[in-house]
Amino acid sequence: MKQNVQEYFEEENIVACWLKECMEPYKVPGGRVRVEMEGKLATFSQSYASFKQWAERNNEEHGSAKWFLARMKQLGHMTVPDRANVKYYQFKMKFSAEEDEVL
Numbered sequence: 001m002k003q004n005v006q007e008y009f010e011e012e013n014i015v016a017c018w019l020k021e022c023m024e025p026y027k028v029p030g031g032r033v034r035v036e037m038e039g040k041l042a043t044f045s046q047s048y049a050s051f052k053q054w055a056e057r058n059n060e061e062h063g064s065a066k067w068f069l070a071r072m073k074q075l076g077h078m079t080v081p082d083r084a085n086v087k088y089y090q091f092k093m094k095f096s097a098e099e100d101e102v103l
Contacts, residue, residue: 013071013075014055014058014060014061014062015051015068015071015072015075016075018050018051018054018055019075019077019091021054021094022050022051022054022093022094023042023047023050023089023091023092023093023094024091024092024093024094025090025091026040026041026090026091026092027090028041028080028088028090031080032080032081032082032083033080033081033082033083033086033088034082035082035083037082037088038082038086040092041088041089041090041091041092042088042089042091042092042093043086043087043088043089044065044069044079044087044088044089046093047068047072047089047091047093048065048068050093051068072089077089077090077091
């Protein structure tokens with residue numbers, strides 16, 4: 001029953017739906033993005049842009065970047081910094097923002 005409730009809430013959570021459809025988990029060892037990982041992981045800005053495009057394409061309401069950050073934290077997804085303090089999520093995009101615009 002607990003799993004069914006969790007699945008229901010994930011289906012109702014548009015950020016969770018976007019994550020499932022558009023992002024692929026990628027664990028960052030040590031909690032800091034290394035140089036060789038840059039360009040492979042999604043930055044906060046890329047993630048929010050992808051989410052916003054996905055929400056518009058699916059006729060879903062989307063909030064501000066601050067709202068998105070709060071929803072990601074609620075789902076347990078925190079950003080990790082690189083050496084220049086750029087914030088990344090521990091995800092790879094399944095397709096690029098340019099491809100997303102074409103869809």
